[in-house]
Amino acid sequence: MTTPDQHQDTPPQNRPQSRPQNMGAFTPEAQAEDTCTKPSFYAYFIKRPIVGAFSLLTGMGITLKTLCNVTSTVTQEYPENRDTLTMPPAFRGQVIMPHDEEGEHKCTACTLCEKACPNGTISVLPMKNIANKKVLGKYIYRFDQCTLCSLCVEACPFDAIRMGNDFEHATVDKDSLVMVLNEKEGRL
Amino acid sequence: MNLTACLSLSAILFSFGIFGLMTRRKIIAMLLAIELMLNAALINCVAFAYYAPAGADTDVGSILPIFIVAITSAEMAVALAVIVAMYRKRKVIDIERLEDLHD
Amino acid sequence: MEATLTTDILFYLFSAAILGCGLMAVTVKNLLHSAIALMGCLFGTAGLFLLLDHEFVALMQILVYIGGVVIFIIYAVLLTTHLGTRYLPASTLKYISGVTLAAIVLGLVLHIDPQATHTAVNPDRTATTIDAIGYRLLDGSTNGFLIPFEVISVLLLSAMIGAATIAKHQKPGATNDEDETGGSAS
């Protein structure tokens, strides 16, 4: 805690003017006022307990409302509700590469995601197609290194990858966490 | 159990207190010994009240301990405050290293 | 309480506890251990007071001595020592003088004590009630204890204020003349 003397040493015009007004007791002025001026009997013994008790009761009212409102529970009992479980849209599971009905994806093997990845999770292996154009050969994603930071998704200019919803990744085999994302059943 | 037994008990306790007061060097331990001696005095008060002859004022046996306890706690509060203040300043609670206090 | 075999056994049990804990309190090296031993001694004394029909004194013993003074002492021990603090042995001379003085006092007191002739319990005695204590303390007549009671109240208040003033922590920035001289003397 700062001593009140330090605040008095500082001339008022030197203080930054853009301080938020509603910082309450955390501003130096309020603290100096708090510790330097003795509160009057009325302020200390009558006003403060009443205002304080009122604010405490407000807080208790809020928690009581939460207690009584049974439907406000946010906990989901997971294994039971597995069928109806919906993840929130911002949930970040593993990186997935969406395929359309024909198994095509939007990836152009530009390797921007590989460069964006901070810990070398993604390896994009391009290959040449018949027209001698660079296309995606293998998109290797090492989930065991991924921190789910979503930087690769932000780096992708084609919306080829996104973060999936799957969260049940428990496995006994570490090698199964190295995935090839552009593989679709029956293709490639 | 009779008066002599109670008084002997308190006498032995008192001598323990004197022994402790003489042989301890830490101030807190000396205070502890003083506490023992006061406790012996309390036992005497109560024992005399219990074995008082008929017509004696036995209430005093309960009232005198109140004063003893009050004085003891006042003494302890001041003494321990002095010890803590002294420790804060000198980092010492050894009575033999505080002999310069008379200066 | 009537003197029966049970009370005799209890008396000697309590006496053993009091003396054992008392001896521990003045001989044990660890300061906190001796404070705990003192606590045991005071508990034994409280039990003895219960045997001697002084419930109020027994409870006051627990409330003020154990709950107040011993906790104060332990608090001071916690503030001034820590595990591994060196035990300070006294010189042999001090030991000899301590034992001698204790023996002299014990001998004197034990010499005087058996002369207390009245050892039988008054059969009509009644235990002092808390009401009687209260009335006697607030009795202003020559038989009462009003003035000592008021004096002791003032003493307690002044001791409390004095203790708070002495132990008040000096702010590092605050300059105090006594502080300076005290610091240089050490």
Added chain:
Amino acid sequence: MDTSTHQPVQQSVAERLDPHTATTPLGDWVRELCDAPDGGNLLSMTINVIIIIIAICAFSSLTAMVLVWMERKLAGRFQRRLGPTRTGPFGLLQTAADGLKLFLKEGFRPNASDPFTYYLAPLLPLTGAFMVLAVIPFGPSMWIADPELGLIFISAIAGLGVLALLIGSWGSNNKYSLMGGLRAGAQAISYEVSLILCFLLIVLASGETNLLNIVEGQQGNFWNWWIIKLPGAGFIAFIFFIITSTAELNRTPFDTTEAESELTGGFHTEYSGIAFSMFFLAEYVHMFIAAAIGATLFLGGYNAPFEFLPDGWWWLMAKSYAIIFLYIWFRWTFPRLRIDQLMALEWKFLLPLSLINLVFAGILIAMGWIL
């Protein structure tokens, strides 16, 4: 009103204190079981004492189990969670599972700690709790001991609770523990003053220090309870009692002793296994005791709120659990106080106001302005 249930109360204090004539259903049964011509022999007394000890142990562990479950469940509900649900119906067996886990854990003592104080400390709090449980009147004929100075006994024993924290914190040889112990000592000594002033107000109002007589003095309808009977002063004293007992229990918002975020558990940082579970158990038994004392002193103890309802232990339980709910509610609503704020609250606010309240109550009683 059913007079037969209040039969023992009509006896004088001396008769009640005599273990041979005190009538409790269980005691009568035991006395009948081993019938002795002189009204009670050593065997029946021994059996009685053993039954009492077993009853106290069983009651306190059951109470702790229920309270831990209640706290976890309510904490969950206060935070929009469900609380324990898996172990048994509604998670009722969660505490038992936790206790089993703690008992099976390795008892671990830090190498540099002091064994005597380290192992002595966990034994103390439950001892004090048992001693206080013995004098609480649970029902018209349901108590273990009924000393004449019951309230002084309670305040004397309640002051010892902090000893365990001080000793254990020092014996652990851990700076966080020591800090927690020092805080506990300062806090307990300070708040005890206000707590005893609250007790004193009840002694002043009822003219009794005997708990059973205090409860009997509040018989009748609920406006005979001291919280209402002393207009204003009783309610203020009850609020002060709740605040100070929360502080004495080291519960949030006064849990600077434990303060997980600053002291990593305070005095019990170094304790594990069964030693820790002793502290934990005692904490919840103390909570029940504080609530039961509050219910006894201010809310009429085992008396029913209306005259036509039967008195009994269930009323004491209901009132105690209402106060316990208040404690839990506080814990999961308020943030922790800083230690200097805590001291300021006691010495600058609660203590003067308690004294003023005591004088106010004295004036009320002297003028006869009680309901």
